Amino acid sequence: MNFSRFVSVWAEQRPHSPAIHCEGTDIDYASLEAQVRRCAIALHQAGVRRADRVAWLGGNDPQMLILLFALARIGAIFAPLNFRLAQAEHASQLTDCAPALLIHEQAFADRVSALRAQLAGLRTAELETEWLPACEDCDIEDALRVPHDGLLEDDLLLVYTSGTSGEPKGVVLTQNALLWNCINSIHAHDLHRDDHVLMTLPLFHVGGLNIMLVPALYVGARVTLHRRFDPEHTLSDIESRKPTLTLLVPAMLSALLTHPRWASTDLSSLRMINTGSSVVPVSLLTPWMERGIPAAQVYGATETCPIAIYLRAEDTARKVGSAGRAAMHCEIRLTASDGSDVPRGQVGEIRVRGPNLMRCYFGRPEATAAAMQDGWYHTGDLARQDEEGFYWVVGRSKDMLVSGGENIYPAELESVLADCPLIAESTVVGLPDERWGEVPVAVIVRKPQAPLDTAGVLALFEGRLARFKFPKRIVFTDTLPKTALGKVRKDTVVRDLTDTR
Numbered sequence: 001m002n003f004s005r006f007v008s009v010w011a012e013q014r015p016h017s018p019a020i021h022c023e024g025t026d027i028d029y030a031s032l033e034a035q036v037r038r039c040a041i042a043l044h045q046a047g048v049r050r051a052d053r054v055a056w057l058g059g060n061d062p063q064m065l066i067l068l069f070a071l072a073r074i075g076a077i078f079a080p081l082n083f084r085l086a087q088a089e090h091a092s093q094l095t096d097c098a099p100a101l102l103i104h105e106q107a108f109a110d111r112v113s114a115l116r117a118q119l120a121g122l123r124t125a126e127l128e129t130e131w132l133p134a135c136e137d138c139d140i141e142d143a144l145r146v147p148h149d150g151l152l153e154d155d156l157l158l159v160y161t162s163g164t165s166g167e168p169k170g171v172v173l174t175q176n177a178l179l180w181n182c183i184n185s186i187h188a189h190d191l192h193r194d195d196h197v198l199m200t201l202p203l204f205h206v207g208g209l210n211i212m213l214v215p216a217l218y219v220g221a222r223v224t225l226h227r228r229f230d231p232e233h234t235l236s237d238i239e240s241r242k243p244t245l246t247l248l249v250p251a252m253l254s255a256l257l258t259h260p261r262w263a264s265t266d267l268s269s270l271r272m273i274n275t276g277s278s279v280v281p282v283s284l285l286t287p288w289m290e291r292g293i294p295a296a297q298v299y300g301a302t303e304t305c306p307i308a309i310y311l312r313a314e315d316t317a318r319k320v321g322s323a324g325r326a327a328m329h330c331e332i333r334l335t336a337s338d339g340s341d342v343p344r345g346q347v348g349e350i351r352v353r354g355p356n357l358m359r360c361y362f363g364r365p366e367a368t369a370a371a372m373q374d375g376w377y378h379t380g381d382l383a384r385q386d387e388e389g390f391y392w393v394v395g396r397s398k399d400m401l402v403s404g405g406e407n408i409y410p411a412e413l414e415s416v417l418a419d420c421p422l423i424a425e426s427t428v429v430g431l432p433d434e435r436w437g438e439v440p441v442a443v444i445v446r447k448p449q450a451p452l453d454t455a456g457v458l459a460l461f462e463g464r465l466a467r468f469k470f471p472k473r474i475v476f477t478d479t480l481p482k483t484a485l486g487k488v489r490k491d492t493v494v495r496d497l498t499d500t501r
Helices: 004-013 027-044 061-074 089-097 106-117 127-136 140-144 177-189 206-217 229-241 252-255 286-290 366-371 410-418 455-460 490-499
Strands: 018-022 023-029 053-057 077-080 101-105 124-126 155-160 170-174 196-199 222-225 246-248 272-274 295-300 309-312 331-335 348-353 376-385 393-396 402-405 407-408 422-432 437-446 474-475
Touching: 004 027, 004 206, 018 027, 018 061, 018 206, 018 366, 018 455, 023 027, 027 061, 053 061, 053 089, 061 077, 061 127, 061 155, 089 106, 089 170, 101 106, 101 127, 106 124, 106 127, 124 127, 127 490, 155 177, 170 177, 177 206, 177 272, 177 309, 196 206, 196 229, 206 222, 206 246, 222 393, 229 252, 286 295, 309 348, 331 376, 366 376, 393 410, 402 422, 402 437, 407 410, 410 422, 410 437, 422 490, 437 490, 455 474
Parallel strands: 018 222, 053 077, 053 101, 077 155, 101 124, 196 222, 196 246, 246 272, 272 295, 437 474
Antiparallel strands: 018 023, 155 170, 295 309, 331 348, 348 376, 376 393, 402 407, 422 437
């Protein structure tokens, strides 16, 4: 029994039902099962065995899902790489996970050639010219001779954290973790087989892979997959392909809301959208709700597969901005620095326990022990819980400032800045200060020709936040450094500000 069994079940029960559509290619459940079987044969013939890692370098592609399910059957591990990283970062991650095979798209041939020269013994296969032909040459009857050793307790997914505050670590998730994450997602989204999920997030991250996409296939629904996010393409497919659900990080929400087609696009097929990956400004949620579409949130981390807390559609109107309640199969605690639980209404660190948690950080027992204590994952994120049990995320514990003895949460300031129509994007970080210990600094990207100066920024906070929370310095810049999911790399921002002082 392994995680990918559901593909076989739907292939038998709904063979001609659409599973995945991607750029003109349609795959039904019968074809998906056949391709998974052939892929498992090809992997076995390539020498991939239980617990081996197989890396992927490329954009969103159905082959990523086929690889994931085939590796589940073998009992091996899928390690998707962020294609936006530099060669040195790819080399570091490949050295860390030591894959038995790296499968890559033709577009990354030069990068892979350089990596082969740098990393002795790196075995690779180009998707279009080597890997797909190898799969097609496999007789599907040979699948009977391929050991299906994969079990639910086996490791299945190795994903490197986005690294907004330090060096990325390889998070190891078991088949069982993905299974329970699917069950949490079903409850979060009321997922059923008649749903149609539009996915534009990158699949090298657990958000794009596991919040909606894999759970949709688990229930026999269909998925439209975009190679990369493009606001024009997204709005066009919402109107023409009529998905019922989609997942968008804040940067994507902003791009859609400011697109010329936003007001005229027919969104009526959507019964809900979801978002997450950071504290989400209410100003990015209300335009969807004004058009009758519940805009929910999901909270989690790579280490939680990622679903840990979510807001269901029926609660969005009265709890807009909340991350929601604990997932169906997760326990949540909010704790003080001494580990004690904080009372409702007070801010504490989010700790998570459940069957969807990571098994470990790959090859890092000390980091694993620090993050996982007594079965609880210490997220480093801060939140408060209201009287009804809904959680409100206020930021990272590492981001929290203590200025003159008062706690300041940058997310509060960032929410004010996000509501300003003259600001394209912004972040707030803390810098050392001789008098106050730390002070908040706002780093802002203005919209083109926006008439906004320091005084105008400070005026935004009047009447909304206490004066001690106001930023003590305003920095205007052209761009902000980001991760692949659009999260601002605050460590880089702090470093750059420190270097220019």
